[in-house]
Amino acid sequence: MNDALLALTPTLELPSVAREQALKKQTNISDYDFLLGWLYPEDELLPPNLALFSKTTGPVFIDFLGGKKNHRRQFGGGKGQPLARAVGIASDFTPKVIDATAGMGGDAFVFATLGCEVLMIERSPIVAALLQDALNRAHLELQLEAEGKTYRFDDDEHSFLTATISRMQLVNADAADYLNHTKPEADAIYLDPMYPEKKKKAATNKEMTALQGLVGPDIDSSKLLEAAMTVAKKRVAVKRPAKAEPIQLESGKKPSASIQSPNTRYDLYVVASTQS
Structure with a gap:
């Protein structure tokens, strides 16, 4: 068992398990809702992935250099996509962004690829551990690439990803x-609260399924929105289902504007001092 995982386990209050045990069910995974383990790549130079195992999903880990996040980076729509417009990214302005509900880091990574300095805030220590592991792994993989020990990216892509992760x-x-x-x-x-699960819903990806099971819905979104509006210099953007009501605030404040996409709406709260 990896020493780093053994050190993490008491803090995260999750039982640890080796990859082979979890995948081959040599450990009775039904005794636990979640397990932590390491996935070792075929290339021995590359670091293992800290992964979350559950009863209902395969291993879930975060990879900023490949998979869905890399695909989204390449084909997500750039600065013209609704997510980018929601936080105010424009051809002549690159905002400094806080993603206050970081989750698996997908939206924060998009902001960073578009040039934003991004602070991710994640309250679940388990999800934060997965995020930190992904950042550490990305830094190490890019360093190995710079030293000529691995050959995954061309020079331009390596430079771009190094700047993004930084x-x-x-x-x-x-x-x-x-x-x-x-x-x-x-x-x-930027806020993307976790919504309560609907009884009838389309199948979600395994990352979202694991996240919903691990942290549950956000029940204090209004408190977070109020706090965000006291800190943001220009705006707060809240991701909502397309037909959902805005978050209800005690002050009665409503969104200043909204940006629509097919299944999602971004409610914008413009900070009063920036309004003309």
Whole structure:
């Protein structure tokens, strides 16, 4: 068993398991909702992935250099996509962004690929561990590439990814408390609250299934939105299902504007000091 995992396990309060045990069910995984383990790549130079195993999904880990995140980077629509417009990215302006509900890091990675300095805040210590492992692994893989020990990316792609990963930082904290007490600098704050599961729904990907099972729905979205509006210099963007009501605030404040996409809506709260 990897020493780093053994060190993490008491902190995360999850039982640890070797990859072979979890995949071959040599350990009775039904005794646990979730297990942590390491996935070792075929290339011995590359670091293992910290992965989350559950009863209902295969191993879930985060990879900023490949898979779905790399595909999204290449084909997501650039600065014209609704997500980018929601936080105010434009041809002549690149905001400093806080992703206060980082989750698996997909949206934060998009912001970073578009040039934004991004602070990810994730309150689940387990999900934060997966994110930190992904950042550590990306730094190491890119360093190995720079040293000529691996050959995965061409020079331009390597340079681009190195700059992208360097723009991403992570904090494991309750986002509302962190924003209220630390007051970090940000032009835009992005919120993507976890919604309660619907009884009838389309199949979700295994990342989302694991995340929903692990952390559950957000029940304090209004508290986080209020905190975000006291910190953001320009705007707060909240991702919502296309037909959902805006988050209800005690102040009664409504979104200043919205950006629509087929299944999603981004509610924008423009900070009063920036309005003309």
